[in-house]
Amino acid sequence: MGYTLNTAQADQALQSLRRDYRVYGPRRFPKQGRYSDTDIIRYAEIEHFGDIVWEEKSDYPAKEVITPIQQSIFYFTEDEYRASKGPQKPILLLARPCDIHAQHIQAKIYAGNGGYDDFYYMRIREQVTFALMECPGGDDTCFCVSMGTNRTDDYALAMRFRPDGMEVKVADGRFARYFDGMPQQDYTPSFVEENALKVTLPDLSDRDVRLALKKHPMWKEFDARCISCGSCTLACSTCTCFTTRDLIYGDNPEVGERRRVSASCQIEGFDQMAGQRELRSTAGDRMRYKVLHKFHDYKVRFGERHMCVGCGRCTHRCPELISISATIAKVNDAVAEIKAGMATKGA
Numbered sequence: 001m002g003y004t005l006n007t008a009q010a011d012q013a014l015q016s017l018r019r020d021y022r023v024y025g026p027r028r029f030p031k032q033g034r035y036s037d038t039d040i041i042r043y044a045e046i047e048h049f050g051d052i053v054w055e056e057k058s059d060y061p062a063k064e065v066i067t068p069i070q071q072s073i074f075y076f077t078e079d080e081y082r083a084s085k086g087p088q089k090p091i092l093l094l095a096r097p098c099d100i101h102a103q104h105i106q107a108k109i110y111a112g113n114g115g116y117d118d119f120y121y122m123r124i125r126e127q128v129t130f131a132l133m134e135c136p137g138g139d140d141t142c143f144c145v146s147m148g149t150n151r152t153d154d155y156a157l158a159m160r161f162r163p164d165g166m167e168v169k170v171a172d173g174r175f176a177r178y179f180d181g182m183p184q185q186d187y188t189p190s191f192v193e194e195n196a197l198k199v200t201l202p203d204l205s206d207r208d209v210r211l212a213l214k215k216h217p218m219w220k221e222f223d224a225r226c227i228s229c230g231s232c233t234l235a236c237s238t239c240t241c242f243t244t245r246d247l248i249y250g251d252n253p254e255v256g257e258r259r260r261v262s263a264s265c266q267i268e269g270f271d272q273m274a275g276q277r278e279l280r281s282t283a284g285d286r287m288r289y290k291v292l293h294k295f296h297d298y299k300v301r302f303g304e305r306h307m308c309v310g311c312g313r314c315t316h317r318c319p320e321l322i323s324i325s326a327t328i329a330k331v332n333d334a335v336a337e338i339k340a341g342m343a344t345k346g347a
Contacts, residue, residue, distance in 0.1 A: 002187035003179050006165040011049040016178045024065045025094035026058035027051050054161035057139050061237040062099040066124050071260045073120050078254035086123040093128050096135045098309040101149040102237035108302050109240045131157040137192040141312025143325055146199040149309040151191040158189040202331045204296045212338045218330050219284035225320050226283035230264030232314035238307050241265055265290055291327055
């Protein structure tokens with residue numbers, strides 16, 4: 001069932017949805033960007049139809065709703081502890097296809113990995129229903145088609161936004177009542193079929209090639225370029241690493257809260273062990289780890305798809321203008337060089 005709504009009708013439907021759901025989507029925060037007088041677009045609760053930013057890609061992903069950068073997990077005193085509260089209402093999450101695919105990937109990490117369901121993830125994820133935001137495409141850092149994340153059927157509602165309103169497809173009958181009396185019109189969401197940016201995934205099936213790639217000098221370039229700030233992983237749709245911190249209230253060290261805080265494999269000291277040993281002590285080592293995890297290790301572990309969804313946010317957020325697509329092209333060149341060298345030796 002489809003509907004076509006003007007701005008007033010779209011806002012009326014949104015207010016009806018908000019009585020039963022907390023609605024989250026990309027919002028613009030003026031003058032809160034990285035540089036002076038720049039804006040930032042990130043996920044937050046939507047109060048009015050005009051709050052939704054649909055023409056531009058958000059700087060940060062939809063995962064912030066389900067796995068926030070900071071999240072209180074429990075409160076403690078010297079005698080007891082109490083878990084923090086979960087969502088009080090179901091969540092309707094407006095997301096593009098790549099962000100919906102990213103949540104399938106995050107679920108592999110948090111739900112059932114090693115036979116364990118992460119309680120704090122599950123209590124939010126179980127409350128989330130997706131509303132598909134039709135993607136206009138056109139962003140020069142996106143390569144979702146190359147990653148196979150440009151299409152999805154995992155949504156209860158699909159929405160095509162216009163300056164004067166939107167089209168809506170109701171895929172889940174539970175949501176039909178929120179559009180009672182609205183003008184009906186057939187609508188089928190369209191998906192991006194081609195990106196300006198195309199990425200060829202490296203063939204890393206040969207173990208000897210992988211071992212040689214880990215030692216390849218291409219990674220040393222990042223020792224000088226990457227400043228190990230972690231911006232790429234915070235902006236990543238699929239990164240899941242976190243640490244925990246205790247926040248003490250006042251002067252009493254036995255009263256406070258424990259928070260889960262997003263962490264980054266790109267920051268120095270992330271993998272520091274007892275005795276101060278680091279397994280990846282240079283920026284190049286850390287970049288190699290991240291890239292091979294996204295484009296080899298995850299797929300080997302879970303057997304479905306690569307961990308990257310091609311959203312391009314890491315490229316957009318990097319202060320040193322390191323492009324993930326250009327990095328993958330360099331990996332392909334390195335693999336070709338390694339294979340050529342092996343062929344010469346074997347001749």
